[in-house]
Amino acid sequence: MFAIGEAARRSGVSIETIRYYEREGIIAAPRRSTNGRRVFSEAEISALRFIRRCRDLGFSIRDALALRRLASDPAAGCEKVQDLGQRHLADIRSRIASLRALDEALSELVANCAEGKRDCPMLDRLMSDRDVPAP
Amino acid sequence: MFAIGEAARRSGVSIETIRYYEREGIIAAPRRSTNGRRVFSEAEISALRFIRRCRDLGFSIRDALALRRLASDPAAGCEKVQDLGQRHLADIRSRIASLRALDEALSELVANCAEGKRDCPMLDRLMSDRDVPAP
DNA sequence: GTGCATCCTGTAGCCGCTACAGGAGCAACC
DNA sequence: GGTTGCTCCTGTAGCGGCTACAGGATGCAC
Known part of the structure; x- marks a missing residue:
C-alpha cells in the first residue's frame, strides 16, 4: 500500500491530478489511513496508469473511462x-x-x-x- | 455606425465574443446609443476583424494584441x-x-x-x- | 396590440488540470 | 524538548477563449 506521493511516482500522474480525479469521480476514492491520508493499492495505481496512458495517446477523460469499461468487461x-x-x-x-x-x-x-x-x-x-x- | 449584430456579421466575430472582448479589455468599450445599446464604428469593426484574423491563424489573444500594437506603431x-x-x-x-x-x-x-x-x-x-x- | 427580432446584464459551464493558502502530522537530528 | 524538513490534508481560484443560458427591455412591422 502506497501514499499518494508514491502512487504519483509509480503511475506517472501528479499528486494534484490524482486528487482532482478523485474529486471528479474519475477514480474511486481510495481508503484512508488512521491519520486521514490516502492509501493506494497496486490495483488503484494501475487504474491511474491506465488513465495516464489514454491521456498520453490524446484520449479525453470520457474516452479513457469508456476504454476502462471495455477493459473490465469480459464480454466486450x-x-x-x-x-x-x-x-x-x-x-x-x-x-x-x-x-x-x-x-x-x-x-x-x-x-x-x-x-x-x-x-x-x-x-x-x-x-x-x-x-x-x-x- | 452599426449595432452589435451587424458588427458581428461584418467582422466575423460572434456577438457573445464581442461582448467578451469588451469585458476583458481586449477591445475598447464602444460608445452607447441613447437606449444603452452598443454602437460600433467602421474602425471598431476593423479592430474586431483584425483580432479574428489573428485567431484564425492560431495566434493567442495576447499575440493578437501585440500585433495590433505593432500595426499601430509607425516606428515598428x-x-x-x-x-x-x-x-x-x-x-x-x-x-x-x-x-x-x-x-x-x-x-x-x-x-x-x-x-x-x-x-x-x-x-x-x-x-x-x-x-x-x-x- | 401582438409577435418577432434584437439588444441588455450577469452568471455558469466547458476541459483538464495547476497553483496556491493555510494548516497538520511525523521522523530525524541537535 | 525544540527545530527543521518532508509529506500530507482541504478548499478555492485561475488558466484560455469562448459559449450558453436566464430573465428582461426595447424596437419595428403588420
Missing part, C-alpha cells in the same frame, strides 16, 4: 476499442490537417516579411477589409 | 512581426510533430486490433505494468 470484444481508437485517430488527423493549413498560410505570410521593409505584408493581410478567398 | 518595423510569426510557426510545427507521433503510435495499436480477437492488443498496452520504452 476488440471491435469497440478499435472503433474508439479509429474515431480518435480521425480526430487527430483532422487536427493535423488544420495545423498544416495554418502552417502553410503563416509560412507564406512570414516569408514575405523581410527586414527593413516599409510595409509589412503580414500586417497588411491582417488589416485588410476583405477576407482572403479560399484557394 | 517588419522584423518584430516576422519574429512573432516565426515563433508561432515553430509552435504550430511542434504541435504537428506531437500529433504525428500520436498518430503513429495510435495507428499501430489500432491496426493490431481486429474483429473477434480475444485479447485486445490496445487494451493490453494500456493496462501494462511497464511503460513502453521510447523507440
Whole structure:
C-alpha cells in the first residue's frame, strides 16, 4: 500500500491530478489511513496508469473511462476499442490537417516579411477589409 | 455606425465574443446609443476583424494584441512581426510533430486490433505494468 | 396590440488540470 | 524538548477563449 506521493511516482500522474480525479469521480476514492491520508493499492495505481496512458495517446477523460469499461468487461470484444481508437485517430488527423493549413498560410505570410521593409505584408493581410478567398 | 449584430456579421466575430472582448479589455468599450445599446464604428469593426484574423491563424489573444500594437506603431518595423510569426510557426510545427507521433503510435495499436480477437492488443498496452520504452 | 427580432446584464459551464493558502502530522537530528 | 524538513490534508481560484443560458427591455412591422 502506497501514499499518494508514491502512487504519483509509480503511475506517472501528479499528486494534484490524482486528487482532482478523485474529486471528479474519475477514480474511486481510495481508503484512508488512521491519520486521514490516502492509501493506494497496486490495483488503484494501475487504474491511474491506465488513465495516464489514454491521456498520453490524446484520449479525453470520457474516452479513457469508456476504454476502462471495455477493459473490465469480459464480454466486450476488440471491435469497440478499435472503433474508439479509429474515431480518435480521425480526430487527430483532422487536427493535423488544420495545423498544416495554418502552417502553410503563416509560412507564406512570414516569408514575405523581410527586414527593413516599409510595409509589412503580414500586417497588411491582417488589416485588410476583405477576407482572403479560399484557394 | 452599426449595432452589435451587424458588427458581428461584418467582422466575423460572434456577438457573445464581442461582448467578451469588451469585458476583458481586449477591445475598447464602444460608445452607447441613447437606449444603452452598443454602437460600433467602421474602425471598431476593423479592430474586431483584425483580432479574428489573428485567431484564425492560431495566434493567442495576447499575440493578437501585440500585433495590433505593432500595426499601430509607425516606428515598428517588419522584423518584430516576422519574429512573432516565426515563433508561432515553430509552435504550430511542434504541435504537428506531437500529433504525428500520436498518430503513429495510435495507428499501430489500432491496426493490431481486429474483429473477434480475444485479447485486445490496445487494451493490453494500456493496462501494462511497464511503460513502453521510447523507440 | 401582438409577435418577432434584437439588444441588455450577469452568471455558469466547458476541459483538464495547476497553483496556491493555510494548516497538520511525523521522523530525524541537535 | 525544540527545530527543521518532508509529506500530507482541504478548499478555492485561475488558466484560455469562448459559449450558453436566464430573465428582461426595447424596437419595428403588420
